[in-house]
Amino acid sequence: MLLAFLQAYWWAPVVSLGALLAQCTQPRPEVALMLLVLTALAWGIPLACLWGQTRTGLIGCDDPPGPFDTLAPVNTPEPPPTPEPHPTPAPDVWECLPAIRSTVEEEVEHIAEAVTQTQGILRDAVAGLHQSFHGLYNQTQAQHQLVVSLMGDMTEQSDTTQASHLTMHQFTEATSSLLQYFIDLVVNISKQSVETAYKIDDMVRQMDGIFALLANIKTITDDTHMLALNAAVEAARAGEAGRGFAVVAAEVRRLSQHSRQFSERLRTQIEELKTTIAAVRKVVGGVASTDLNVSLDAKGRVDAMMVDIKKVDARIAQSLQEISTVMHQMHTDVGVAVRALQFEDIISQLLHYTEKPLSTLRCLGTALGEAAETNDRTPLLTLGTTAAHRREEGQTEAHKPVAQTSMHAGDVELF
């Protein structure tokens, strides 16, 4: 403490020592008086400062004494042997007064300007934030509704009666039923084709019956031929009397030859028909034989797709549920943010409150100026009294316009 004191006010002992030396060298009464006053001041100022610091608890502060500190000797008791009628502050303090005044006024103006600027910026920024958060609030609400409607779509699925509403699930079901229809069609065609093949077999069997009949016709023709030959022989033996009979026998022979030719042609035709029918049966066999492995693969793929789509549907539904939760949280958070934006009012009021101290400081500047001009300390003393009075007022009543210290208090109804 002593070290700090000496470090701050090293000039006090130096001035005292200088005064002692001057008195020793020039022992004149005017000079002695002046030196005495100087010494008193040199020790009085630091001591007063020390007293002031002890009271405010700022001991140990390394700041050099400010302009206000030099005012302190005004209230300190002067050394008794001063011959002057009333104590006057040191001339250097009085010289400082105009500078102090201008400094105070400038700083006050700076602070006032900064406060005004802050208020303006705060107002604009908060207005922007308000607009932005309200927009966000509305957007999240719209998004939430979208998600809810999507969820409704997902859960409705096949229950819906609207034809325009088609889900992946329905699409796959339609594909599956179409495939089933195709398979049924193929099986039915195969059945009918096989039936046709059976009919063709029956036809071929019946044609074999015709062949048997044709063989009978051939026998009859051969017999008729033999009969005609025998008749011709008998007619020749009868001589002139059998001449007419010989003509008949020749006709019968010719007829049997025609009949043989006819049955031969018929046989050939039926043989060709059999070949054609064999070809038809082959074609029918081709129609009947559809490799079902292709359909089997397709059905397998569609079934697998059905399973996958069910999984995807479930996942989408779950994700939508999660999104809905997130949206709800976001909605709440934005509401909190909008509520928090109320801080503007509080800050504005706090900033407005600075006007009073600033006006006091302005008064201080004016008083300092007056004191410097009139060389009178009365305005300063008046100011001191007013300030003390105001402090007392401040202690008795809640002088802050806003008592709130956090943003958690209160709630806001959003509109």
Next chain:
Amino acid sequence: MVLVTRTSSDGKVVTIDISGRFDFSMHQEFRRVYEQAPGSATQYIINLRQTEYMDSSALGMLLLLREHAGGDRAHIEIMHCQPEVKKILTIANFQHLFCLD
């Protein structure tokens, strides 16, 4: 033999074993089996243990056998199917028309 037929002693149950490929080439033989079966036959058992492949004509033949055996009143069992053959029978919904094991 690709197709073997056995008839039970009482003539009521006809068992048909089919081996190899059950396709259109078998249609005449298959038809002959059931057309030549005794009139007392009321039940048919198709054993497909040895059947490796089956196409749609086989399904058609089975349906015609079903019609021959009385349509909805027919009692036909298809047994011992290989997995691939069983899949084909299943996608054709034959489990509703026949007894599949």
